[in-house]
Amino acid sequence: MVDVSGIIVAMVTPLDDEQNISYEKTSKLLDRLLEHKINGIFILGTNGEAYALTQDEKYDFAKYVIDYVKGRTNVYVGTGLNSTRETIAFSKRIATLNPDALSVVTPYFVAPTQEELIDHFEKLTNAVSVPILIYNMPGKTGVNVDPETVAVLSKNKNIIGVKDSSGKIDNMKGYLKLRNDSSFAVLAGSDSKILALLEAGGDGAISATANLLTQNNVDIYKYFKDGDLENAERCQKQIEPLREILHMRTTPTALKASVTASGVDVGPARYPASMPTSEQEDKIKEMVKYYKDNKII
Structure with a gap:
């Protein structure tokens, strides 16, 4: 069974200047992430721009990442689409690549009932x-x-957990209270709630800011597990300068610009999302310099 705990990176999808997936850039980003004790990489989610990629692109990207990682950490692949039929067909296709788990977003646009x-x-x-x-x-x-x-x-043994990006800690606490048992993982998808969920009894986070603040976010989990709440809180607060930057632009443009400014080029976002203005780029560079000067990255 997959160990669904700790910090799992919600990885961006590196693109070249023509907006095609860049496998050269992908390898460099993976190399940097794998230097840290992350407990997984989640590809083809919101920050991975799954909504803007074709199924063939997603399949090829997943194959590359799984082959490159070679079991060094868990790989979660986003396969949720807007109908049950499509989701099953695409999930079966990705399953042939032997990922550690599939992450499946709920159908969208026409919101289904709970049943x-x-x-x-x-x-x-x-x-x-x-x-x-x-x-x-x-x-x-x-x-x-x-x-x-x-x-x-x-209660379904093939469903191993939930990533909650509602930003509502009460929703996550509800999951913890009503889950069948503790083997069903509850993960924060909102990076501002990593420590709060851990303190409530949660299992970790699938973290977008970990693309840049990898060690810092790993340390939130490590310090919490060690009982060092002071340092866990310090690391949690250190996410805020980046989160302020991320709110400036459409997801994941500011995140990609931040990772690139740190020295790992991940390219642009796919249109219609456009990259930050020159003035916003200056703020991003200042933020990255702050993190480097304080040895956070």
């Missing part, structure tokens, strides 16, 4: 044997996975 969500995920688990992580992103999908729904789905 329909249960049916959707149960049909998926009947079709694929790869472990499933539920991805709750109500701000983008228009539907929240309620704690009562997790109470049902957590």
Whole structure:
């Protein structure tokens, strides 16, 4: 069974100047992330621009990452699409690559009921044997996975946890209270809530800011587990300058610009998302300099 805990990086998808996936840049980013004691890499999520990539691009990218990582950490692959039929078909295709788990966002645009969500995920688990992580992103999908729904789905042994990007700690606490048992992981998808969820009994985070603040975010988990809450809180607070920058632009443009400014070129975001202005770039460079001067990166 996959160890779904600690800090899992919600990795960006590096592109070249023509907006094609760059495998050269991908290898350099993976090399940097793998220098740290992360407990996984999550590709093809929101910050991985899955919504802007074709299924063939996603398959090829997943294959490259899984082959490159070679078991050095867990690889989670986003396979959620807007219908159960499409999600099953694409999940089966990705399953042939032997990822450690699939991360499946809820269907979107026409928000399904909680009963329909249960049916959707149960049909998926009947079709694929790869472990499933539920991805709750109500701000983008228009539907929240309620704690009562997790109470049902957590009984399914092929569903190993939930990533919650609602930003609502009460929602995450509801998952913790109603999950079938502690083997069902509850992960923060909102980086401002990493420590708060750990203190509530959660298992870790799938973290976008870890693309840049990899060691800092790993240290939140490490210090918490060591009982050093003072340093865990310090590391949690150190995320805030980056989070302020991320709010300036469409996801994941400011994050990509920040990683590139730190010395690992990950290229632009795919249109229609456009990269920061020159004035915003200056703020990003100042932020990166602050992190480097303080030995945070």
